[in-house]
Amino acid sequence: MEARSTAAKVLVVGGTHGNERNAAWLVESWRRHPARLRRGGLALELVIGNPAAHAAGRRYLERDLNRCFHTDLLADPGRRELEVDRARELLDRHGPAAADPCAVVLDLHSTTAAMGCCLVVYGRRPEDLALAAALQGRLGLPIYLHEGDPSQSGFLVERWPCGLVVEVGPVPQGLVQAAICRQTSLAVEAALDLLAAARRGDLRLPPRLVVHRHLGSLDLPRQADGAPAAVVHPLRQHRDWQPLAAGDPLFLDPDGVSLPYRPPPELEGEPVWAVFINEAAYGEKGIALSLTRREIWPVEEGWGRALADLAAGLKGEEQLLPPG
Numbered sequence: 208m209e210a211r212s213t214a215a216k217v218l219v220v221g222g223t224h225g226n227e228r229n230a231a232w233l234v235e236s237w238r239r240h241p242a243r244l245r246r247g248g249l250a251l252e253l254v255i256g257n258p259a260a261h262a263a264g265r266r267y268l269e270r271d272l273n274r275c276f277h278t279d280l281l282a283d284p285g286r287r288e289l290e291v292d293r294a295r296e297l298l299d300r301h302g303p304a305a306a307d308p309c310a311v312v313l314d315l316h317s318t319t320a321a322m323g324c325c326l327v328v329y330g331r332r333p334e335d336l337a338l339a340a341a342l343q344g345r346l347g348l349p350i351y352l353h354e355g356d357p358s359q360s361g362f363l364v365e366r367w368p369c370g371l372v373v374e375v376g377p378v379p380q381g382l383v384q385a386a387i388c389r390q391t392s393l394a395v396e397a398a399l400d401l402l403a404a405a406r407r408g409d410l411r412l413p414p415r416l417v418v419h420r421h422l423g424s425l426d427l428p429r430q431a432d433g434a435p436a437a438v439v440h441p442l443r444q445h446r447d448w449q450p451l452a453a454g455d456p457l458f459l460d461p462d463g464v465s466l467p468y469r470p471p472p473e474l475e476g477e478p479v480w481a482v483f484i485n486e487a488a489y490g491e492k493g494i495a496l497s498l499t500r501r502e503i504w505p506v507e508e509g510w511g512r513a514l515a516d517l518a519a520g521l522k523g524e525e526q527l528l529p530p531g
């Protein structure tokens with residue numbers, strides 16, 4: 208493949224959700240002191256995803272920014288919610304077709320669920336799978352593969368040719384914690400190092416990739432008026448990435464009665480692993496936890512080639528210096 212005519216940067220976004228403060232804190236610190244971030248020699252664009260929501264300390268003001276990146280929604284001139292306009296602005300300034308484009312995006316989030324430091328991959332683009340496999344090989348990060356859920360779509364990373372979400376938790380909304388920042392920056396530095404290796408043409412991928420593939424989500428049991436009728440069971444809280452079997456305690460009602468996991472008919476007899484258990488922001492989406500299947504995939508040669516082709520068009524840090 209021919210190198211792109213316009214060299215592209217790597218976009219690093221923190222604060223896509225305004226109440227997730229750790230990555231936003233890092234982005235602001237890196238902007239003030241670029242030497243604090245080991246960037247693998249790559250030219251970066253460091254951006255606060257949703258500055259208005261960040262200033263307000265809220266996840267979003269009018270619409271979840273990380274559900275605004277539908278091409279149809281962005282193209283609809285009648286849609287003028289603050290976050291839809293912000294999504295357009297991010298693409299105009301830093302999208303793959305911008306005057307000063309970015310070809311890769313790392314979108315940094317935090318969660319109240321005990322997910323540890325993990326990656327979220329949307330769909331099966333080879334470039335994303337290559338970068339995720341390389342990161343898993345380097346740091347052992349678990350991967351949540353999100354696909355095939357029409358009720359949850361329009362994610363930021365989908366509009367760039369390659370993009371991953373780094374998700375770190377548990378941390379309460381609104382709080383900055385040193386350990387969460389440290390895990391986030393380690394993941395970013397490893398990703399940049401691996402992209403730099405891909406740019407040089409010497410990225411080595413591990414032979415296998417372990418993914419937790421999204422199957423669906425479960426809501427809390429609800430009263431007739433929609434109010435929650437139970438909470439997540441204390442034995443399930445903070446047990447992200449662990450298997451969930453039929454009959455395991457899942458919810459607890461106000462009388463202290465355990466409500467066991469009953470698989471939906473389509474998942475009958477299928478082993479599942481739970482993720483994003485009791486994520487505070489997902490209550491409004493009717494999600495108490497998501498169910499996944501753990502799968503081990505052979506890493507395909509084409510993934511590495513696709514990422515190398517993309518990374519060959521990335522701009523080096525030295526290309527940011529003024530000429531002369």
Ligand SMILES: [Zn+2]
Pocket residue numbers: 223224227316317
């Ligand atoms: Zn988030």
